[in-house]
Structures are given as structure tokens and as C-alpha cells.
Amino acid sequence: MDDFEYVRPGSVGEAVALLAEKPGRARAMAGGTDLLVQLKVGRRTLDRVVDVKGIAELNEIHVGSDGGITIGAAVPCHRVYDHPAIVAGFPGIVDSASIVGGIAIQGRATLGGNLCNGAPSGDSIPSLAVVGAVAVIAGPSGRREFPVSEFCTGPGQTVLGADELLVAIRLPAPPPRSFGHYLRFIPRNEMDIAVAGAGAWVALDEAGVVTAARVVLASVAPTPIEVPDAATAIIGTRGEATALEAASEAAKAAARPITDMRGTQAQRRHLSGVLTKRALAGAIARARGEHVPGAHEAHRVHASATH
Amino acid sequence: MTTTADRPATSSPTRVISINDGANIIVSHGDYAVIGTRPVRHDGVDKVTGRAVYGGDTRLNGLLFGKVLRSPHVHARIVSIDTSKARAVPGVHAIVTNADLPTAEDREVNLGEGGGNLKYMSDNVLASDLVLYKGHAIAAVAAINVHVAEAACALIEVEYEVLPAVHEIKAAIAEGAPLVHPSLTTKSLGKDTGVHSNITNHARLQIGDPDAAFARADVIAEGEFTTTMVHQGYIEPTNATAMWYADGKVTIWTSTQGSFAARDSTAQILGLPVSRVKAVPQEIGGGFGGKINVYLEPVAALLSRASGRPVKLIMTRAEVFQATGPAPGSYSKVKFGATKDGRLVAASAEIYMESGAYPGSDTGAAMRCLYSPYKIDDMRVDGYDVLTNRPKTAPYRAPGAPQAAFASEQVIDDLARKLGMDPVEFRLLNAAHEGTRLVNGPLHKKVGGIEVLEQTKAHAHYQSDLGTPSPGTKRGRGVAIGYWFNIGLPSSVAISVNADGSVTLVEGSTDIGGSRASIAMQAAEILGVRAEDVRPSVVDTDSIGYTGVTGGSRTTYATGLAAIEAARHVIAQMTARVAKVWSVSPDEVSHDHGAFRAGTRSMSFKDAAGHLDETGGPITGTASLDPQGHGGAFATVTCDVEIDVETGKTQVLKWTIVQDAGKAIHPSYVEGQFQGASAQGIGWALSEEYFMNSKGEMTNTSLLDYRLPTAFDVPMINTVIVEVPNPGHPFGVRGVGEASIVPPMAAVANAIRDAIGVRMHALPMNPGAILHALGTI
């Protein structure tokens, strides 16, 4: 690992200036659980690491009067899944935040870092995208907002400029009877990168019919990908088996996976379908008021039942 | 169906200790004061408080840090190496290559346990003309810190001529395959065939006439199986620190399974007499067979000679995967025949095992263990060692036997299914016992295979039903048995008596799995003192007699025997001193459970120790021995799995391991061995593999992607300790470290077969493989 300068600014303006000074040779660091690993193994070299955890605004979780929530870019996962308003309104995001790494990683890792790292396998990106999350970005010329669903442009690539900083992720107020669910497939029960993942979100009318839906897949294309056909297949139904099957087929058709050490093309395509079906069923059940355990909760229950 | 007529009666005394769901049931009596109890281990406090000094913790004045430059190619000729730019980097103190090593002779050297070809050993440490696998060491730098060393490594210019390579067994044995060592010819059944191929050796073991016997079989089952290269997965990375002193003596500090083996190999590679090398064993964070060979020790020594300073080298995890010795992958064909009443009558097998970059694999042990659980009159096994462009393989717990059992125990399962017999009953009906002939010729000594199978059958787990599967899943149960012969080898122990009645015990066996405790306990039992009164120390190679590696499940047995002998030597001397105090003849003094007695007089060991000064001074008891009475061990695994048929994911629900320990000196560490091997077996079965890309490069070189099982992947492991005493040890000790990893992979495969009706022919049986087997993808 090469030497680099470590700085810890106290404001967004200072951080942006520190990034802008060394275009492409400086990067923001939140939890560092991606960045430090990349530096250590030599996948990336930098002259300057800008630690953003000292910026007050980036450490806040703000619940708006309309029920929307703004999560600062340096807020670690454990604060996300322990936050009552997020747990109540955005269980899909809780699903994701509670499976990133293990307990130690969750004490550091952030949703912002997960998003800015731009990995196709990032577990929080589908969950954020399906609820219409927006990235709040600061740069030398001010602030802009950008939808999370279009934030990633390729493996490790995002719309962020070299001199831009992610300030927060803004979750719009959820419509009534709307919930998300995220499921990923990993061969082990913890500490793995998704072979495939699916985030689903639905809104129901009072009669229990799906009026809106979104599905975003992880790990089956160069970026997280949205599957509008899966949403179309489930909208107007009550989540009957045939509708779930149709959504599953749409996901399989949309997947553009590769074969690597984590899984094969065929396996990932197949899993896109299975996970879409299961994530949609879970989201619908949640929207109906049923308790659907997150992946994390589920395997803990499973593990203790067998002990 | 089962007849017991031809089985010896269950040997007595048999002791069964069973840990079921946390409840600790000790079925039989304890005859001993110390043996069989569970004292706190002597090294425990240091380890849990972080005081223990592991290899990587070694600190010396003036220490430099080294880094090794490794081949990016799988197979290439080194055309030139230019270190000039690297030498110019400020902070660099030394750079070495193979040119700094003495020219190694192409000859076999004896290293106490097994041996090796000196040229291959030397070339594996620093490549001479060829790099034979990705990660093969080429040069090394010593600098003021590891970052400078790393930067300098990057400036070493190596010109390569890339050569075609072979990545796995089937490709390596195919007609016209590129040759890893073009000059080598195949030896077959002891003769040089003169044929150039990647098969370096073909061996055969045969008893009777299996071809004729198959004709008498009513039912035959057979199959072909492959297993991939896996790593031992020890957590502490490979390391070495060395100082080459001005007087020409070399000291190495290293975490190793065998300080004498490390000393001897380092001396051989450096061309030094053993008297000039001292190995100081540091605490070791796991080895499992992978910390017997030396990789960094000679390199650190060369860097120290060149710099005049001590030099430390520690591998990264990626280096550990790519440049140390993993367990070989294998390819086997196995066939068994039985009569319709369930008697095994014939067996044949071919086992190909990868040796990696240099000749020599675990094939021999695989061949010896394959049929050992059974009584078969006519059997044959052919074994082949195969070169590939992968790291030179090394032992991993019961080396070779797990790969063989993965094949044979699935075929046995198929045969039981075809016969409609219970799998444990079928194994019991055919179980080997004392006097059964082994395929390599000798007869089984007293062994506990039948007792282990009987305990397996009687266990609540085997008697339970599978329960209700979760929605979308299927459940199944599998059983398998495995055997490991265990080994003896030399050991030395010295025991000195302190005036306060405690003793110090000095030993040469490095402690990987609690052996300080189990050896101290054996001495304590003989001396009649508490385990806590023994203070054990693992010392360097200048401070104790020769001791073989901690491996082969030998340490509690062989070093334990040395401790027993040394303790008896102490007692003999103490008896004479007590006689002096009492003014009686030594013949009149006896020693029993810590007390010396003559007539009505009695004196405790502690009081006797207080009299040493006035009766002739200090007492030390010593023993160095090379015992031959080791006894083999059987283990079974019963496991229940639940498979999500849509995703192909297997969850192990329940696991019971039953093993013959001979005698459990410290039952907690025996259970720990069973449980550790089970956890490793679950990983080997379901998720671990060297994943190679099309160029033959391992791509999953981190513990994130080399999938060792996590705590959530391993259920509670129920352990049952069976004790069929080994007549070759006064307390009956057999080794326990290895037999337990032999059956897990086959047991999981049999459980999967039971759950979803498909036979798995390859490891790992990961979700993708299950979906393939089911025809889903």
C-alpha cells in the first residue's frame, strides 16, 4: 500500500475543496470498508483520503413532517436498522442494511458508501432505488439531486464527479400501504457478496390490489438494473402465483449476468427469477400488514431453531 | 439381517462419552485422577488475553521486513531477472533470488517424516529456471518496512517466456497435455516406464482377485468422483523471521507444526549442517498439515545474511492461498460388489491425486484408507500422482483419506440402497475388526470400528425422524465412516522437579490443539500430582531432543508416551531419595497416586520434593523414544440437511460425530478436534474450492470469496467419544486429530442424495452444483 494523506474536514464546503484540489487522486471515505480494502490490495491508489465522518450534516438522520427521511452519507448501517422511523416505513432498506457484512462492518459501513462504491452487488442500492430514493450531491458549484436508480453507470462507476460529495440519501414519504423487501442469494448464511439480489416495492389499494410496484436486481448486470416488466406483471393483481411467475420470468429476461467465482450466468439468471418472486411476495405481505422477516432475521431464527 | 457371529464381542472396557445438545453424559467410570478431567489449559490465559507470541508477533532489535516477488504466470521460463532498480530504492537492505541458494542436488533427503527432493524443495522456495504456478516465489526484498519492500518488489524486472499449462487432473493426464516437468517419466509399479507424462507415479495395492470376485457379486455399485483443491484455512498466515549471525549460525522464529522439521528443511535448502540452524517455535494459529513445509524460513535467512539484520516475512492471505501447499484435488473411480445378503465381496478403485507443481501427493494414504472400514477378501486400488501447474500440495488433516472416502462412502451408500439395507446396518455387517486384512497387507490391530458404528446406530440423532421440512425444501439424512491409521515418530520430554512439589515439563511438540495440556496431564497422572502442578514449555531445537511434527494425530500418543517415560524416570529417582530419608532400601518404597509408601509410612510427592536438596540435589527425568504402537481410528458422521430446491442451497441441520479416541485425555480437546474437523468438513463439502479462471489462476484469494463456513453454516455438532483402548499406549490413547475429517463430505453427499434423489459426483456441492444436478439450470 502506498502512502496517502489523510484529512478530516468539518464541513461539506471544506470536503468539496479538498476533493477538487486533487482531481481523481482524492476520494471521500465514509466507513472505509470498501475504500481501505481497495487501497490495501492495490486495486486503487490515492494521494488523499477525505474522511467525511467529521461533518455533522452527514451524520444525521432527519425525519421530515411528511414522513420522508433523509439519511446522512456517513450514517453507519447499524444506525439505519435501529432507527424506528426507518424500521417502520422502509423495512426493505432495513433488510439491506442488516446484511452488509457482519456486526463489525455494520458499525462502519454506510449506505452512501455502498452507493458511491457502485458495485453491481451493492445490497442497499436496489432497496433505495425501488422506494424512489434521491442522492443529494454537493459540488464546487452547489448542490444537485439525482435518482438512486440511475446513479450507477458501470461496475465501480457512478454519476459523481471527482470533485463531488454525496451529502445524503433522501427517501420520499411512502404512500399508504406501500412497503419494500430485499432478498439476496449467497451460498453461505453470512459474509458473502450477493450472487444475485432483488429489491421489490409495492403499494396496495384498500382492496389489496397492487397499484404501483418497482423491482431492481443486483449482481446480474454491470449496474443494478430496474425491471419495469416485472412491475407491470404484478400491478393490478393481488400477487397471485401466476402474477408472481410472470414477474419472475420478466426478471430472468432482463438479467444480463456473467459467470465468475461467485456464480454462473445460468445460476444468476435463474436466481433473478426466484428472488424477484420471493421479494415481491414479501413486499405484498408487508403491505398487507404481515410480518416478513428480513434475510438476516430469518437465518438467525433458522440457526437457533436447529441448535 | 445382521449377524454378529463373525464379529468379536464388543471389546471391554469401552467407554462412551456423549455430548448431546450440550448435555454431558459420561457413561462409564473414570479410573484415573487426572486423565479424563478437564483442567484449564496451561496456555489458555496467555491466549485469551493476547499475551501469547505468535510467529507474526516476533520482534527483534534492528528488524527488517521482507516481501516476496511472485510469478504472475501459471507456467513460464524465467529469461532474466534485473534487480538494479529495486536495489536503488531508499530503505532497501537486501534482495535475494535463487542464485543466492546453493545449487540444489536432484536427490531425495530424509526429513524425519517422509522426505523430499532437495532440488524441488529449493526451487519451490525460490524458483530457479521455471515458475510452475501463479504465486511461485522469484525474489525477495528486505527493507525498513513492508511498504518499501513492496514498492521495491514492483521494480524488479523479470522477463518471462510464457509456457502452456495444465490446470487440473483430467487435462494433465490427457494425451498430448503440456508437461509440467518434461524430463520426468512415469514410474509404474516400481519400474520406470520411460514414458514422459504428468503422471509421476502409479502404485497398486491388491489382495486376492477382485475381478473374479466381482463375478460372484449379486449387486454392484460404482461411480466417478472429483474433488477440487482446498486450503487448510488456518487463520494465522504463514510467517518466518530469521537472523544469520556473524559466526555463521542461523536462528529462525516461526509458527510451525514441527520445529525440527523446519530446522532440518531450512538447513538442507541452505546447504548447512543442522547444528548451525536453530528453530524457535512461536505459538501457531492453526496448521492442519499446512505448516510442516517451509516456504519463508530459508528466504528470511538469505535476506538476513545479505543485510546483517534480522528479517521477518509474513504472507498476505492471497499469498497463503497461492503459494503455500493446499490439499490436492482428486479424481476417482470406485466400484464395490456385494452378495444379495449384503456381504461385500469385491472392490476396485482408481484414485488420481494432484501433486501440484512438484511430484509427491497423498495418494498412498488415500489408497491405504479407502477400504479400511470393511472386511473385503478381494480388493484392488490403483493410485496415480499427477502434476499440475498449481501450488505444490501439502498435507491437510488425514491427507488423502477424505477425498477417497468422498468416493467410496457414496458408492457404499448406493450399494446399501440397492440392497434395501439400512446404511449403518450394512456397514456393521461388513465392518473391519482386529485381524481383518488391510489392502496394504497388514492386519488391523485392535480397532473400534464396530463400537463406533454401534454408537452411531444407537444415537438419538440416528433414531430420530427428520422432522417437517420448511416450505419449498426437502430434507435428507446421510451417514459415512472414515479411517485414519495415525502415526508414531520420535518425541522427547524432560521433566524437572521443583522444591515446592511442582514440575516443569519441557517438550519439542508444538502445541496446535491443546497438546501442552494433554501431555502435562499424562505426566501428572504418573507423578500423582495435579495437572496444574505441571508447567509445560515448548522449547527450541537446541533445548530438547529430536521431536517429530505435530501431525499424523501422533502428539498426544507419542509425546504423551515420552512424558510418561520421563515421569517414570522421575519417580524412580524420587523413590530412591525417599528411601534415603527413611533409611530403607529403595525396594521397600512404592509410589501410588502421588504418595510414596513403605510399610505404614507415607510421604506426598510434594514433601518428597522438599527433601531433594539434602538427598543429592536436583532430579530430572528424561525420555526420547520412537514408539511403534500407534493405533488407527474410525469416525462416523450422521448429518441431516435441508435443501431449498429452488435455489439449491443446503443447510446442515443436525450433525453427530462418533469417533474412537482410544482414551480421551482431556475430553474437551477431543471434542474440539471432532468439532473443528466437522466444521472444516462442512466447508469442504459445500462451499470451499480453489476457483480457477480459464488461465488457471485462482481468483477467490480472499476469505470473503474462499468460502470457509461461518457460524451460521455450522449447526451444533454433537460429539460422541468412544474409547476402545489402544494396546500400544498405557492409557490407551489413539490419535484424534484426523479421522474426524474423513467422513464429513461423503455424509453430506449421502444426505443430499437422500433429500433430493440425486447423487453428487463432485465437490463442492454448492447451490449451483445442486441446481445443475436437479436439471434446473
Ligand SMILES: Cc1cc2nc3c(=O)[nH]c(=O)nc-3n(C[C@H](O)[C@H](O)[C@H](O)COP(=O)(O)OP(=O)(O)OC[C@H]3O[C@@H](n4cnc5c(N)ncnc54)[C@H](O)[C@@H]3O)c2cc1C
Ligand atoms: C467483510 C466485508 C463484508 C462486506 N459485505 C458486504 C455485503 O454483504 N453487501 C454489500 O453490499 N457490501 C458489502 N461489503 C462492502 C462494503 O462494506 C459496503 O459497500 C459498504 O456499504 C461501504 O460503505 P463504507 O461507508 O464503508 O464506504 P467507503 O469504503 O468509505 O467508501 C466506498 C466508496 O464510496 C466513496 N464514498 C464514500 N462516501 C462518499 C461520499 N459521502 N461522497 C462521495 N463518495 C463517497 C468512496 O470514495 C469509495 O469509493 C463488505 C465489505 C467487507 C469488508
